[in-house]
Amino acid sequence: MEILGIGSRINHPEFGFGVVTNVDNKHYWVTFQEKGLETIEINSDFDVIEAVKDELDVVSFYDVEKTLRSILKRYSDVSEVVYIADKWKGGKLILEPSDTNLASKEIPIDTFFHKIVMVRDRIRVMEQKINASTTLDDQDKIDLQQYITRIYGSLTTFNVLFKLKEQHFIGAKTK
Numbered sequence: 001m002e003i004l005g006i007g008s009r010i011n012h013p014e015f016g017f018g019v020v021t022n023v024d025n026k027h028y029w030v031t032f033q034e035k036g037l038e039t040i041e042i043n044s045d046f047d048v049i050e051a052v053k054d055e056l057d058v059v060s061f062y063d064v065e066k067t068l069r070s071i072l073k074r075y076s077d078v079s080e081v082v083y084i085a086d087k088w089k090g091g092k093l094i095l096e097p098s099d100t101n102l103a104s105k106e107i108p109i110d111t112f113f114h115k116i117v118m119v120r121d122r123i124r125v126m127e128q129k130i131n132a133s134t135t136l137d138d139q140d141k142i143d144l145q146q147y148i149t150r151i152y153g154s155l156t157t158f159n160v161l162f163k164l165k166e167q168h169f170i171g172a173k174t175k
Contacts, residue, residue, distance in 0.1 A: 002051070003023065003042060004020050004023065004028065004048065004051055004052065005020070005023065005051075005052040005053050006020055006021060006022065006023060006052065007019065007020065007052040008020040008048065008050060008051050008052045009048075009049040009050040010028075010030065010046045010047065010048055010049060011046060011047045011049055012030070012032065012038075012040065012044075012045075012046040013045060013046065015030070015032040015034070015035045015038055015040075016032055016033055016034045016035065017032065017033045017034075017049070018030040018031055018032035018033065018035075018038070019031055020052075021037070023042075025042075026041060026042060027039050027040065027041055027042060028040050028041075028042060082117045082162065082163075082164075082167050083162075083163040083164065084109070084110060084113045084161055084162070084163060085160070085161060085162060085163045086163065088109045088110075088113070088161055089109075089110065090108075090109075090110070091108075091109040091110075092106045092107065092108055092109055093106070093107045093108075093109050093112050094106050095107070109161070112161075113161050116155070116158050116161065119155070120155070120169065123148060123151060123152070126148070127145070127148050130144045130145065130148075131145075149171060150171065152169045152170055152171045153169070153170075153171020154171070155169040155171075156168070156169045156170070156171055
């Protein structure tokens with residue numbers, strides 16, 4: 001029996017008409033018109049409406065996704081998964097102006113936390129670029145690194161939002 005390639009059209013006795021969207025050595029992933037995505041065994045009972053020749057270099061969606069995650073992790077400015085502390089999940093940040101004629105502003109804490117993490121990640125990328133720079137001399141790198149450390153120190157107020165202590169902002173240590 002020849003293995004069907006991606007794009008082959010089949011008619012399955014239980015699921016109906018479908019198109020093969022992924023293949024491995026034991027299964028077809030088929031998107032059926034009525035039932036959605038189902039996984040069926042290669043040797044299961046179905047009629048082939050139109051066969052597409054299997055490519056020699058078939059790569060599963062899982063492998064593509066795994067590779068893409070690896071590339072994004074390596075080259076993006078997002079370096080790790082950061083969780084908000086449980087007590088803040090679903091909470092809101094309320095900003096009230098001193099002038100009672102003005103409206104207050106509510107922001108979901110999760111949104112605010114995400115912005116803080118993005119700032120932290122971008123500062124880390126900037127720090128890496130400074131350290132890897134070939135145009136800055138060592139003294140300039142030291143000066144900029146000290147400035148970044150002071151930025152982290154200014155952001156320590158937000159450490160209360162982080163679930164894990166090792167993900168906190170750390171500024172300059174005082175003696």
